[in-house]
Amino acid sequence: MHETLSDTFSRLASLDREVFAIAWLSLRVSLSAVLIGCLVGIPLGSLVAVSRFPGRSGAVGLLNAAMGLPPVIVGLVVYLLLSRSGPLGPLGILFTPAAMVAAQSVLVTPLIAALTRQIVADAEAHLGEQLRSLRLSAWRRAGILIFDVRFSLLTAVLAAFGRAISEIGAVLVVGGNIDGFTRTMTTAISLETQKGDLALALALGLVLIGLVILVSMAASLLRAYAARAYG
Amino acid sequence: MSPALPIRLERLAYRVPGKTILDCLEATIAEPGITALIGPNGAGKSVTLRLIDGLLTPSEGTIRIGADGSARRAFVFQRPALVRASVSRNVALALEPLALSRRERTSRIERALARVGLRGRAGDPATKLSGGEQQRLALARAWATEPQLLLLDEPTASLDPAATEALEALVAEMAGGGTKILIVSHNLGQVARLADDVVVLDAGRAVEHGPTRQVLFHPRTAEARAYLKGELPWTSFAAAS
Numbered sequence A: 001m002h003e004t005l006s007d008t009f010s011r012l013a014s015l016d017r018e019v020f021a022i023a024w025l026s027l028r029v030s031l032s033a034v035l036i037g038c039l040v041g042i043p044l045g046s047l048v049a050v051s052r053f054p055g056r057s058g059a060v061g062l063l064n065a066a067m068g069l070p071p072v073i074v075g076l077v078v079y080l081l082l083s084r085s086g087p088l089g090p091l092g093i094l095f096t097p098a099a100m101v102a103a104q105s106v107l108v109t110p111l112i113a114a115l116t117r118q119i120v121a122d123a124e125a126h127l128g129e130q131l132r133s134l135r136l137s138a139w140r141r142a143g144i145l146i147f148d149v150r151f152s153l154l155t156a157v158l159a160a161f162g163r164a165i166s167e168i169g170a171v172l173v174v175g176g177n178i179d180g181f182t183r184t185m186t187t188a189i190s191l192e193t194q195k196g197d198l199a200l201a202l203a204l205g206l207v208l209i210g211l212v213i214l215v216s217m218a219a220s221l222l223r224a225y226a227a228r229a230y231g
Numbered sequence B: 001m002s003p004a005l006p007i008r009l010e011r012l013a014y015r016v017p018g019k020t021i022l023d024c025l026e027a028t029i030a031e032p033g034i035t036a037l038i039g040p041n042g043a044g045k046s047v048t049l050r051l052i053d054g055l056l057t058p059s060e061g062t063i064r065i066g067a068d069g070s071a072r073r074a075f076v077f078q079r080p081a082l083v084r085a086s087v088s089r090n091v092a093l094a095l096e097p098l099a100l101s102r103r104e105r106t107s108r109i110e111r112a113l114a115r116v117g118l119r120g121r122a123g124d125p126a127t128k129l130s131g132g133e134q135q136r137l138a139l140a141r142a143w144a145t146e147p148q149l150l151l152l153d154e155p156t157a158s159l160d161p162a163a164t165e166a167l168e169a170l171v172a173e174m175a176g177g178g179t180k181i182l183i184v185s186h187n188l189g190q191v192a193r194l195a196d197d198v199v200v201l202d203a204g205r206a207v208e209h210g211p212t213r214q215v216l217f218h219p220r221t222a223e224a225r226a227y228l229k230g231e232l233p234w235t236s237f238a239a240a241s
């Protein structure tokens, strides 16, 4: 145990190139997925929050339920879509980082959309009538509401990043955990643990935790700054 | 004659599933100045203002504002709804739909803020203002659009006496400038100070409409008498009038 720990730190200290490459891939994949999730999920959630259409409460329920999609199921569905005989098979991206981005995007988009819907709906309850009374167009109103809650949306984005960077099911199924190509921190930790290289597993685990803490600290600093500046 | 006059509410009904909120409400407001809408909680005053502003659509009946309904309206809510941006940005937002030149926009923002005493705070975050300052900002925002009809829903309900007085002075000044004002208030001293005429609502109907003094001191209907008896703080009211 003691040996494992000191070995962990020595590997961390030397910032093993392998560890670095794996961490970098994880970060790239998850950040890309969160970016796509934001591009789709924020407008989608806002739209559901401000518009009235038949079946809206059903849509909200669906969105909320989709927040809890099991990663491995998402991975499986994306795998089927991307597999050679699947509808997106011709893209030929299965077992590449692109496939992992796709799967994680599917995973985090509903999460971002559902949280955005809640946040924007609260703002709409507070501001909506006033904005309509000012005769602003629907698009403009949605834009103003999103801008008004921009720092609260950070929480949603952060939750999505946390979910993406720490999940293993989706990236494992569609990425295949290929050494030096699609191996992420979570798949590597799982593999190294099984192989018995606990030092490497722990070093990766520490890097993973460090990354998550770093990102969430940056976010809360930004929010604190915003709270001071905008109330 | 103000383009907002006369305001005709004809057989106005507003229903939500399982509930009738306004029931054949009739009123004609033909005089300029300030008209107060009073009545017990749940009488339908806020709903009536929302209908007049166009935020709600009547289930039945019609609302006619002026000759052609083109009068510019503005609404100040009981709780000022401000966006998380600077004081001047909040006013600028209201001017967006008016398609003004940049110069005209800037000058209107400055004038409106100066008028409510917030010129020195133009760059401050709006949410950092006190309640009274926020309500003054909401009024400045309405003012900047140069409305011909201004709807005020209990604008001083959460303000202290000094802030209330400041807001009343602004409202009186706007009315003096030719803006037709409809104000909902439970503060009958305020109604006595500001209003030229009073409409009493009860259970979704207009039960009485007349000059302020007549309605407050010699109400003709039982509903108006009951409301005034329950709500009127006689001592402060006597002092105010």
Ligand SMILES: Nc1ncnc2c1ncn2[C@@H]1O[C@H](COP(=O)(O)OP(=O)(O)OP(=O)(O)O)[C@@H](O)[C@H]1O
Binding pocket: B016, B019, B021, B039, B040, B041, B042, B043, B044, B045, B046, B047, B048
């Ligand atoms: N969207 C709505 N759905 C259901 N009921 C509503 C709705 N809007 C208003 N009501 C009801 O209509 C009635 C009148 O509401 P309104 O807000 O106009 O009252 P008010 O005269 O302004 O009362 P207050 O003095 O308390 O502000 C109330 O009983 C209220 O609960």
Ligand SMILES: [Mg+2]
Binding pocket: B045, B046, B047, B153
């Ligand atoms: Mg009300």
